[in-house]
Amino acid sequence: MTIFALINDKKKDNMRKKAINYSRFILLVLCCGIFTTAAAQGTEESPLRNVKPGSRINMVMDFSKAQIMGMSETDFADYEEDWYKDKPSIASKYEKGISSRLGKMLRVGAYPEADYTLRVTVRMITDTGNLYCDAAIVDGAGQVLFSVKNISGGKEPPFLPGTKLAKMKVWAVIAGRALGGVIKRTYVGE
Numbered sequence: 001m002t003i004f005a006l007i008n009d010k011k012k013d014n015m016r017k018k019a020i021n022y023s024r025f026i027l028l029v030l031c032c033g034i035f036t037t038a039a040a041q042g043t044e045e046s047p048l049r050n051v052k053p054g055s056r057i058n059m060v061m062d063f064s065k066a067q068i069m070g071m072s073e074t075d076f077a078d079y080e081e082d083w084y085k086d087k088p089s090i091a092s093k094y095e096k097g098i099s100s101r102l103g104k105m106l107r108v109g110a111y112p113e114a115d116y117t118l119r120v121t122v123r124m125i126t127d128t129g130n131l132y133c134d135a136a137i138v139d140g141a142g143q144v145l146f147s148v149k150n151i152s153g154g155k156e157p158p159f160l161p162g163t164k165l166a167k168m169k170v171w172a173v174i175a176g177r178a179l180g181g182v183i184k185r186t187y188v189g190e
Helices: 003-043 073-079 083-102 164-188
Strands: 056-062 107-109 116-125 131-139 144-151
Touching: 056 083, 073 083, 083 107, 083 164, 116 164, 131 164, 144 164
Parallel strands: 056 107, 056 116
Antiparallel strands: 116 131, 131 144
16 A cells, blocks of 8 residues: 555545534534424413313404405405405305314304404415415403414415306315414414
8 A cells, every 4th residue: 555545545534534523513403403492392382272172263354454366355356246245255165174174172163252263364365366364363352372474275286277266265275274273283282
């Protein structure tokens, strides 16, 4: 073996040691991050968990500030004459989507006398009909027990057949399911 081969082997050995040490450091940082996140999640309890199982929650859905397919609600109502007639059914589909995830754990619906209210503020409805919403559950005193921003039905297909209102109804169920899943995970503590 020549002197150059020995020097080259020693350099390779040093590089391997540095790579191993660097990998250990990265692994340590990742583990610390994971354990810190898990500890933080474990110690922070949602006030929503104080709501009794089976409680009724009144759902109120607000479209007044929404951009609906690039238009304000008023402009969209001028464009789509059935908007005000179909708007309650879109809210109903959204409610059914939420209920499909929650079951009897928490009952979301039209319960004006309920101790809790789910306020859903529709921020945007895309051209394919997907609803992007902010949601909050408040108690009778107005204290926020749960809130989430920008919940939607997820990734949109490039094309969905049907009228604009029919597309919204399909996406209302999907977006409602997404919100119901988030509420359920928060309530159960997953």
